[in-house]
Amino acid sequence: MGVKTWIEGWPVYRQLTGADPLGRGAAAQSPKSKALTARTETADRVAKSVCPYCAVGCGQRIFVKDEKVVQIEGDPDSPISRGRLCPKGSASLSLVTSDRRQQKVLYRRPYGKDWEELDLDTAMEMIADRVLAARDATWQDSDDDGRPLNRTLGISSLGGATLDNEENYLIKKLFTAIGAIQIENQARI
Amino acid sequence: MGSNSLYGPLDPALDAGYTDAPPRMGFFTDTSVCIGCKACEVACKTWNAVPDDGFDLLGQSYDNTGGLTANSWRHVAFIEQPRSSSGAATDTPGAFAGLPVGPSSVPATNVVAARSAPDTGTSPGIPPAVDALAAAATAGTEFIGAAPSPGATGGCGSGDTSGGCACGGGSSRGGASAAGSSGGCGSGAGASEGCACAGGSSHGGASGVGASGAGAIGVGASGSGEFLGMPMTDLPGRVNEAPRSDFRWLMMSNVCKHCTHAGCLDVCPTGALFRTEFGTVVVQDDICNGCGYCISGCPYGVIDRREDDGRAWKCTLCYDRIGDGLEPACAKACPTESIQFGELDELRERAARRLETLQSQGVAEARLYGNDPSDGVGGDGAFFLLLDEPEVYGLPPDPHVPTRDVVAMWKRAGLAALTMAATAVVAFAGRRK
Amino acid sequence: MAEAHPVGFQWVVEAKNRGAKVIHVDPRFTRTSALAHTYLPVRAGADIAFLGGVINYILSNEKDFREYVVAYTNASMIVSEDFQDTEDLDGLFSGYDSELNTYDQGSWQYAGQQAEGQEEDESHADRETASGLEQESHGPPIPADVPRDPTLQHPRCVYQVLKRHYARYTPEVVERLCGVPQDKFLEVCEAWTANSGRERTTALVYSVGWTQHSVGVQYIRAGAIIQLLLGNVGRPGGGVMALRGHASIQGSTDIPTLFNLLPGYLPMPHFKQHESFDQWIDAIRHPEQSGFWANAKSYAVSLLKSYWGDAATEQNDYGYGWMPRLTGDHGTYQQVLDMIDGKIKGYFLLGQNPAVGSAHGKAQRLGMANLDWLVVRDLFMIESATFWKNGPEIGTGEIVPEECKTEVFFMPAASHAEKSGTFTQTQRMLQWREQAVEPPGDARSELWFFYHLGRIIRERLAGSARPRDEGIRKLTWDYELHGELQEPSGEDVLKEINGYDLTTGKLLSSFTEMKPDGSTSGGCWIYTGVYKDGVNQAARRKPGREQNYVAREWGWAWPADRRTLYNRASADPDGKPWSERKKYVWWDEAKGEWVGEDVPDFEKTKPPSYRPPEGASGVEAISGDDPFIMQGDGKGWLYAPSGLIDGPMPTHYEPAESMVRNPLYGQQANPTRKVYERSDNLTNPSPPELHSEVYPFVFSTSRLTEHHTAGGMSRQLAYLSELQPEMFVEVSPELAAERGLEHLGWAHIVTARAAIEAKVMVTDRLAPLRIDGRVVHQLWLPYHWGSEGLVTGDSANDLIGITLDPNVLIQESKVGTCDIQPGRRPSGPELLTYVQGYRDRAGLTPGHHTPIETPRDEDGQQ
């Protein structure tokens, strides 16, 4: 950096030579301030999404930079929400990016006093084992009069109101196929 | 170049050396449609990565933020008032009329809330009230000052010792119609005495609280003096003992005012605070050295310092966003358009129209705050439509930028300096070894 | 609405700015009240008295929209002469069975149709299976051809029956029951009626707390009756609008993760009622019935084809034999009690936190502590995953970690930004979400989890010859997989839901294209059309500002993209708009079709003049002036001759827990409510039982703007937690004085189930009410807190017991009785002793029994 640049970078110099003699505006602006730009403008892409909290269904835009979500805000195009979000919707960015989010599978063994980490694939195999075992142990082919039951009452499930339709569809389809009928969600609550 | 004026109406960007400045941008916050959802607070924090302000229950109605701090650049104020606006458009007159209610708890709860001291992670942050009693006055005029003026809060005020009481028939609004209603009045002779009511379905002060337990587990009637088991004894003597009837809940999203003449900016010794081309006032975090002068320079008590990083922070009016033609995060999120962003001139026109509408609907209390370019700060870049006196919301009623008098101050200082020099000369005069 | 749905409330504010009057009725003054013109405090649990009062006002002043009522509702239908009202039977309708606590509905039918009604054992089975839920998409079965009196003078016509039923719901009674001063009540009646008719409409908006009552369905029925009487259904600016609280709670009922339903509100097979495929189909379509329900077989077969593909053939009843069968109540509360009893081995929790969010938190946690295994899938660590570690029962010693056998898998879930799919919002609109990023770490979508779980299970069973495994082996389970994570394609699944023409392989465009012969598939018939023309309609994003206010090119709404249901009613019987101002859908004579702002909820080219030929059934039987095309008779029902377990007309019953004796009838509470009488699910006594004074106050719970449900998505976030950092209880100044409660001090609240503590907020926003001559105090609690998260506190739902609405098996959690005392609750085992002390004083001894049908000899008629 030349002396000239350095001097010109000194706000006092700009005060003396520019239109801001009192040093309250243009002269005092730092290079960083001058270069500021909204991170939504520099995002790599924008995903059109929907708020995950209540059922109003406000439109959201999710801004992604370097494969990280950098901002979530209202989608002005939405005829439902017109770009607006409530405090919960406005907190969506921290919902997604919070470091309090669990990112590891955790396992508590019977009578255990604490969590242990578990590999995802192992966990999936273990859960499949348990589903099949519970199903076999509690399977009901038919009632006393020979009417078909085709089911297990040994497995329950609760949840779905926060999930996608496609997910609920697969959940219901799979559980129905294995004969698990005790499938419920918030709509009952 | 601008006039470099320190006071009065002015185009601040021009004055600050932006020869080719875009229109001045600002906020118009219309509190008559604020629903107190606090989306503004969260959206602001999300965009600007502002730290949390602590997890303290303040008891200030639903306000657990407490005020604007370095860690809260938007603050939604909540004010519960046992009164009604003159017009029906902004509240629900007679909300509790005719119910078996006693006097309002607002003065007492305000006193308790005023003593809470949140740890906001900032300094000075939100200090507790030094005079908690003063907090009771948030409730409105019934609880303060001299005896209610005739016709204002009405009722049959019993004069000077314990304030009035009013009661009325089922639908009477507050005490306003009491005199003409079937309700009788006793005169509250002492602070611990209430008043008796006859007729209507409303409940009198003296018997009100205790009697409401009818049918349930009986608890002795408690006089108004010990009301709530709370520090009512602290309260001003003139507490309205009438059964509450009207109610309104004011909400208002407060923010930095981006004054035309900004005290914080004027006194900042580093140029960290500067005027942008949009006429807004921004702290540059790469410059600020945390001298704290701006904190005392602000007539609104907006700017504040973070304890962990030592710098001053406040609303930037999303300088990065508006520079890219976007609206600030809070205005964008606000569900009911209580917060409106735009060119200040246009906002002022819009606000004038809104005020006219409200007043034509009979909302006499509606008033604009900070919109007048000839006020003490040359008008605010972020101004408000309020439904009560500014101080009820924690705003100064008639602020002025301290720098208004800085020339006079320097003159006085110069005079004092001369006096000092002269004194020294005189002291040493005629003495030479 | 401003509290829990702030962004939706923008439209209320906009309406208000345009001159609409806003009235808010709520036990407590909320942020909604703050912006309303009129606020009415009411007693929680007395809504039918209030709404019944409005109905009475309308009928006794003839303020109904008569033309609409005569043409579009069943007001003129003649009811069976066997029908007896609650007015005649002191709170019971005719046909009550004291053993089963349910009704033989035969006498409720229209004249000449008595045989159609359900008998009491059917009603019992319907209650057990919450079959009322099936009516989300279509009305209950009813024949079309019934005697009518268009003059509405016949003493047994619905109009007159209704009028008699509600005659007692006078403003005085409303005041006595709800605590609402008469003048304020009349102000509401006047405003509501004055703002309804040809030129104007009024919207009724409720939050789904209305559903959480032992008479919840009837609350909503009562609202619907008013709206029908005033002509506010099927018209712009009208309707009964439910504010649902979860992003896809509508979707999770449409494509249900519910025990009693299959997609599109098809019933889960019942072992007795639906033993055979034909029984199942006929039970759905009711062969002689009119309306779109007649095509049920097409919908059902298409679903089975989606499930089992080529393996579903006409010969094997399209795989019906593989379907599991219900035998009774398998609802979430029954499940929890079964867990406590050790009957259930494994439990999946999918974005749901019953330890905090469901009624009777203790039962929830004790149930989970008695499982073999539990899988919790969530974004954050929630209370339901840590009950064995730091739940409230650890303190009391009821759960000891070393003795708790439950194996727990915590599986991190993908957030909404990390997967693509559709949510169905509260107006039945599907909106597609694009995936923004990959989920972090082990986090996966539900789609991934269930696809791969299914894959593994199928791999395990691939070689099985057992009949029980055939359904899973033959299941179609081949979805496109994407990327490194092998994420199934949501679009692929949505296409399966939409359905295909299996002969051409093309996606269906409408459920009317579905066939009963196995040549079409479709996983949820009401969603067919979401992939119309092979395009993901739910992903449509034409900006709202570039469209009219109906915004039809944004997302996709079921059925058939109709934004306002029954919008045929927005035109008069001749097909002309009722008024220019309220023009929406009308008959264009020149074009010979229905046109307007919305997709007509009617056959497009069926003229208003169309009358069905003799003996017609199904769609053909819908008349040109019958807007309610999903109802068997095409009419909006003021009176429900079938379909409801607890009566054809909403009747005021006290909540299951009340300190008020029902002033209207001898019957205290809903005589058909679902109860689970057990020592771990006690109910506070209500009159005429003794000791109701032990729990002398009414409490209600709801949400705060700043938090979400059980807190899993809000108490973990600093920006929300700081806004409402502590569990609190709101009390009126009067109750505070009575109990010595201090603002910001501690208090604890006690019911027969639990005692919880909270900080006290004394506020003018709550007020005592005068109910039936006595002062009733109400207190209010948010239910967001639990033991995990940035801010923790006791859970309000711990206070609540399990008593359910008979129609849908939803718990009564919006009203109960309690005591409140200053100071913190005891901790440790003393807490149990403390709660027991209350039970003892309330006479809740082990042999205690709360009669469902109120014995009349004790109290008699009041």
Add this chain to the structure above:
Amino acid sequence: MVPEADFQSYYGRPIVRPPVWTHDIAIYLFTGGLAAGSAMVAAGGQATNDPVLRVAGRATAMGALGASAFFLIKDLGRPDRFHHMLRVAKPTSPMSMGTWLLSFFGGAAGVAAAAEVAPFLPDRGVLGLARKVLPPVGAAAGYGAALLAPGLATYTAVLFSDTAVPSWNAAYPDLPFMFAGSALASGAGVGLVAAPGRSMRRMAVAGAAVELAAGHRVEHGHGLLSEPYRKGRPGKLLRAARLLTAVGAVGAVVGHRSRVVSALAGASLLAGSALTRFGVFEGGVESAKDPRYTVIPQREGLNKAGGVKVSGGAAAPPSVPGGPASA
């Protein structure tokens, strides 16, 4: 008597923020004043050929200035960025002006102080040159410092006044005199300790008189906004300061024959000067903490202006009974 709340507020919380500054700033004010007073004493000593006064003055000025800078920097949130103070030169910012002043004064006072080392330097070499050059340069610098000193002593009054702190802002006409007098008195205090003499007695008496007179106006001349200077801790501090200053001045005159009494009088003046700064500092803080000092005077102003400046509220008269400083 039950106190009355005669104004409205938001839960009684402050409207303007109490200053974030700690007592460091009060010390900074005192040391700044002391440096200024001492520099003038030094210059006086220089002019009157009183080496003791000169040395003591220069040394104290340098020391006090160092302390002043130390406390100023210490009170920064980001001390490492102290130099940002010299980024701009803002006449609207007394702190900016003060920093520049402090810098120039510091240079001058530093050179003057350094000149005192000259006699101890070697005769030759570079240092020898310094030994020769320093005394005249030091003399010039000493006068320079003295020239800047009155500014240094009084700008801090503007520093306080140019804020929204109600009682500081209101007192702007008087604070500079109070601080000027206080600086003189403290300088004289140093002189009285080091080399008591007539000029120091004069300076002490004159300084104390100016300080007390201006202080009286601060404490009584501004209606409600003078109240914080009389109540509570600030009141106590200012009463003590007044007493010490008066005692110092009287002691300087009465005890002029006694070295000990003079020294004690000097010390008393110094203490008085310090307490004055603490009292003024705390008085301002108190006025900011209580919203009454913001609301009531502004309300009075509005009422006097005949209505509500907050536009549009014409129909709503201020609901606060216009009780002035009645509380």
